[in-house]
Amino acid sequence: MSVGSQPHQTRRVIGEDEDIVITHEDVDRAHDRVRVSAARAQRGFFSGARLLWLLVGPGVLVMLGENDGPSMLSYAATGAKFGIGFFIPFVVLTFCMAIVVQEMTVRLGAATHRGHAELIFDRFGPFWGWFSMLDLAIGNFLTLITEFIAIRAGLGFFGVPPWMAVLLALVILYAALMSHRYWTWERITLAAAAFNLVFIPVALMTHPSWHSVGHSLITWKPLPGFNKDTLLIVLADIGATVTPWMLFFQQSATVDKGMTTKDIRFGRIDTVLGAALATAAAVATIVATAPLFAHQMTADNFQAAEFAQALQPIIGRLGASLFALGMVEAGIVASITISASSAYAFGEVTHKPHSLNLPLGEGKSFYSVLTLCAVAAGAIVLIPGLPLVYVVLVVNVVAVLAMPPALVFLFMLVNDREIMGDRVSPAWANVLSTAVVFVLTAAGVLFGISVIAPNIFAALGGG
Amino acid sequence: MVRKDEGHVFSSSDQELVFSSLEHDQLVRAKKHHIPRRHLKGPELAVLWALRIYLLFMMAVVVYQVWIAAH
Numbered sequence: 001m002s003v004g005s006q007p008h009q010t011r012r013v014i015g016e017d018e019d020i021v022i023t024h025e026d027v028d029r030a031h032d033r034v035r036v037s038a039a040r041a042q043r044g045f046f047s048g049a050r051l052l053w054l055l056v057g058p059g060v061l062v063m064l065g066e067n068d069g070p071s072m073l074s075y076a077a078t079g080a081k082f083g084i085g086f087f088i089p090f091v092v093l094t095f096c097m098a099i100v101v102q103e104m105t106v107r108l109g110a111a112t113h114r115g116h117a118e119l120i121f122d123r124f125g126p127f128w129g130w131f132s133m134l135d136l137a138i139g140n141f142l143t144l145i146t147e148f149i150a151i152r153a154g155l156g157f158f159g160v161p162p163w164m165a166v167l168l169a170l171v172i173l174y175a176a177l178m179s180h181r182y183w184t185w186e187r188i189t190l191a192a193a194a195f196n197l198v199f200i201p202v203a204l205m206t207h208p209s210w211h212s213v214g215h216s217l218i219t220w221k222p223l224p225g226f227n228k229d230t231l232l233i234v235l236a237d238i239g240a241t242v243t244p245w246m247l248f249f250q251q252s253a254t255v256d257k258g259m260t261t262k263d264i265r266f267g268r269i270d271t272v273l274g275a276a277l278a279t280a281a282a283v284a285t286i287v288a289t290a291p292l293f294a295h296q297m298t299a300d301n302f303q304a305a306e307f308a309q310a311l312q313p314i315i316g317r318l319g320a321s322l323f324a325l326g327m328v329e330a331g332i333v334a335s336i337t338i339s340a341s342s343a344y345a346f347g348e349v350t351h352k353p354h355s356l357n358l359p360l361g362e363g364k365s366f367y368s369v370l371t372l373c374a375v376a377a378g379a380i381v382l383i384p385g386l387p388l389v390y391v392v393l394v395v396n397v398v399a400v401l402a403m404p405p406a407l408v409f410l411f412m413l414v415n416d417r418e419i420m421g422d423r424v425s426p427a428w429a430n431v432l433s434t435a436v437v438f439v440l441t442a443a444g445v446l447f448g449i450s451v452i453a454p455n456i457f458a459a460l461g462g463g
Numbered sequence: 464m465v466r467k468d469e470g471h472v473f474s475s476s477d478q479e480l481v482f483s484s485l486e487h488d489q490l491v492r493a494k495k496h497h498i499p500r501r502h503l504k505g506p507e508l509a510v511l512w513a514l515r516i517y518l519l520f521m522m523a524v525v526v527y528q529v530w531i532a533a534h
Contacts, residue, residue: 022473022481022490022491022492023492025491026481026485026489026491027473027477027480029484029485030477030480030481030483030484031480031484033484033485034484037484112498113486113488113489113493114494118494122497124500124501124503125500128511135518258485258489260486260489390529394528394529397525398525401518401521401522401525404514404517404518405511405514405515405517405518408514416501418499418501419498441517444517447521447524448521451524451527451531452527
């Protein structure tokens with residue numbers, strides 16, 4: 001049995017003799033779908049472009065949202081520690097892994113019209129469902145804390161006090177929600193996310209050697225030394241591109257947007273477009289901080305503000321300000337998307353209304369969870385003496401470690417013919433996703449070895 | 464029979480719009496029905512348990528790392 005789009009099958013879900021209740025959420029979503037249908041009915045380039053405009057969103061948001069505070073700090077640390085070399089193609093590879101993973105959530109959401117948490121609970125039962133939710137809740141909350149760390153540090157460059165930085169971020173997050181329409185929320189957040197590309201002009205201001213960038217992309221050289229520091233950066237860069245919240249967010253957003261199996265092609269384009277933009281911003285950040293490597297500056301404990309200050313003699317006050325603002329944007333967009341991811345999952349599991357199309361009165365629990373997560377994370381960042389840099393590092397590592405179990409659930413769901421019908425993954429996609437699981441698990445195991453038996457790395461020639 | 468959401472009145476054109484634009488299982492009401500539970504086979508359970516143990520062990524490693532760093 002499929003719960004996909006075929007009418008004769010959906011009757012089973014609703015029940016022919018049952019009352020059909022329509023809600024505000026249904027009406028709002030129907031209005032969005034009418035515009036999509038109208039664009040699809042027409043032919044020509046502009047109609048195609050309009051259809052793309054209407055259907056992009058979840059993929060771009062999830063990819064630029066994952067270029068969040070800790071991710072941009074990881075990329076900045078990568079450039080400062082290793083310069084232009086191995087890590088530039090490596091980051092491109094990690095975004096390719098992200099495309100493989102996220103494409104599956106598009107298909108799942110479009111075929112089942114159910115969120116990720118809901119599917120795990122329904123198909124695998126509450127025992128595995130709660131495990132999965134626990135991973136998500138812990139990961140999301142820790143990540144949310146790091147977003148506020150980035151916002152605080154970025155605005156700190158301009159002399160904004162921490163409490164005001166947190167308050168400003170919360171106001172922006174709340175303002176995006178005020179429309180109570182998924183479409184408006186998505187467009188506001190997309191506009192904010194576009195600012196992630198500010199790292200590209202910052203990189204250009206450093207006058208990078210394009211020959212070196214091209215050479216590293218082709219040859220993956222120069223290679224870094226194999227030691228614990230390199231492994232931590234490898235893990236942090238993987239954690240900067242593939243994390244559990246992305247699976248839950250993109251599937252829920254696909255459902256909330258009202259996408260169907262007819263839209264899967266555009267969902268894929270959306271995901272690839274998002275990955276391309278996010279890759280450009282990530283590589284630009286590495287290139288932007290590469291001069292710190294050339295100047296032999298130690299950036300081990302740098303936050304956003306310190307990176308901006310260190311870059312100021314090279315790219316001037318304007319460039320440094322743009323860098324700091326980019327960090328603030330990264331934190332704000334991710335805090336919006338991650339708190340939405342938590343609220344969606346909470347609603348799906350508790351069967352409370354969960355949509356950004358809900359009026360405030362109907363979506364009290366949804367908006368409460370979303371707001372409370374952000375407020376609590378923002379408050380923690382204000383605790384004096386908190387080792388912020390260390391928290392960022394630990395969060396990225398935890399994200400990598402939690403990914404294999406999350407991916408296996410995704411893998412099983414997307415190959416479940418009873419819910420996916422003929423939309424199950426093709427063999428090549430299964431090979432790629434299995435490879436991603438192995439890479440992530442191996443990275444986690446290597447991290448464990450580096451902690452428990454650090455001498456092994458020294459014996460292999462590292463520090 | 465089509466009912467309206469409690470406390471709200473939707474026009475007949477809204478109702479028509481909803482039923483013509485959304486697939487049946489996209490309706491909020493339809494999502495109240497659970498998808499049937501899947502029976503997990505032995506190898507699937509083994510993989511899920513193995514990854515759960517992996518995650519718990521690695522989390523302990525992270526806590527150990529944090530403890531080392533704090534001291």
